[in-house]
Amino acid sequence: DNVDYEGAEEGGYRGYVSEQQIEWLRNDLRFVPEDKLIVIVTHIPLYTGAVDRDDALITVNLPELLAVLEGREHVYTLSGHDTSNSWQNYLGHEHGWNNPRPLHHQVLAEVRGDGWGGPKDEHGVPETTMQDGNPNGYYILSFDGNRYTTRFKAAGEPEDYQMRVMFEQESAGRNQLTVDQWEVAAWQAPQLVVNVFDGGERHEVEYRLNNGDFRAMVHTLRTDPYMEDRYLRLLGTEEEVGNPAVSSHIWVADMPANLEGGVHTVTVRSTDPYGRVSEASQVFEVED
The missing domain is CATH 3.30.750.180 (GpdQ, beta-strand dimerisation domain)
Structure with missing residues (x-):
């Protein structure tokens, strides 16, 4: 005590x-x-x-x-x-x-x-x-x-639900979160943001585009853009959520600026300190 x-x-x-x-x-x-x-x-x-x-x-x-x-x-x-x-x-x-x-x-x-x-x-x-x-x-x-x-x-999720994969894009002077709709118009090289639930500095987090090689992501202290978005959208309602707090389990990577139009897949792989591997993928489309 x-x-x-x-x-x-x-x-x-x-x-x-x-x-x-x-x-x-x-x-x-x-x-x-x-x-x-x-x-x-x-x-x-x-x-x-x-x-x-x-x-x-x-x-x-x-x-x-x-x-x-x-x-x-x-x-x-x-x-x-x-x-x-x-x-x-x-x-x-x-x-x-x-x-x-x-x-x-x-x-x-x-x-x-x-x-x-x-x-x-x-x-x-x-x-x-x-x-x-x-x-x-x-x-x-x-x-x-x-x-x-x-x-x-x-709670209420399958055991392999271990991370949230997001894109965050600068547009018109403010961050635009693409989390529910994976169609990105006027490609502006958004940042890939991943929240590995309960992760920490000893987790190894990597990503790959389509069938490319896995590349290391950068561990950073920042707020989760998903929570930023929900906080602003629900503020003042009966369902409002707490003010986003700086998270200790966020990883980021810059997406390539020259990604061609069409459908792409980003896969994120997390290896925890005990050697266990979790993966999550998102499909997104870049308009020509």
């Missing part, structure tokens, strides 16, 4: 692991063999990559916790709480973690997504996509000795 209430005067809380819990962990680890996997679950993240994070979104005494875990080779930590974004963090020397192997801290996507908001489906259930563009969903965590894997599963 790292939710530390700061009192009625302050009117808030922070992420903080109490001295009592730190001492308990230190004593408990004395009896845990070095080759065992240590799993630590907190509500508030230990750390996130959010540019606007505050003490309510991180654990302020993280170095104290890391000092207790120092020397442990097999550690996995996970949390929730950040309702706008999922994060795959790998802590190193700059965070106070001095082990050779980075410490994996995962901030999970939300079952409730964007607070059960957004447009409703035919059953009356809100779409509730998170502000970083991650669909609401759950995780499958698998453990084998001191090894583990994690897998995000979007």
Whole structure:
């Protein structure tokens, strides 16, 4: 429990692991063999990559916790709480973690997504996509000795639904998102934008056009254009969604400016840190 209430005067809380819990962990680890996997679950993240994070979104005494875990080779930590974004963090020397192997801290996507908001489906259930563009969903965590894997599963979607593929095109001074209709007139070399759900810096994301070779995409911190579009279209309605948040799992690539007219296919391939491969394709047409 790292939710530390700061009192009625302050009117808030922070992420903080109490001295009592730190001492308990230190004593408990004395009896845990070095080759065992240590799993630590907190509500508030230990750390996130959010540019606007505050003490309510991180654990302020993280170095104290890391000092207790120092020397442990097999550690996995996970949390929730950040309702706008999922994060795959790998802590190193700059965070106070001095082990050779980075410490994996995962901030999970939300079952409730964007607070059960957004447009409703035919059953009356809100779409509730998170502000970083991650669909609401759950995780499958698998453990084998001191090894583990994690897998995000979007609610109500097939297991292989692991990414959203979009084009973003500059036109008339503003971004035009082509996401539902794949017909691009007056070809202006749009940018290919891919949101790999619950992805992170250790994912390898590539794309290819038609039957060409796969090329690497660039990992970047930015908002999801799909969420930008939905936010503007639904603003002021009963189905409005949260303000788009900078996403930690977006990849981009510039499309070629000399693409000939006709029908084309773009295929995106994502390889996660466990070696699992996911693919998604989109067919689009360039008018002559």
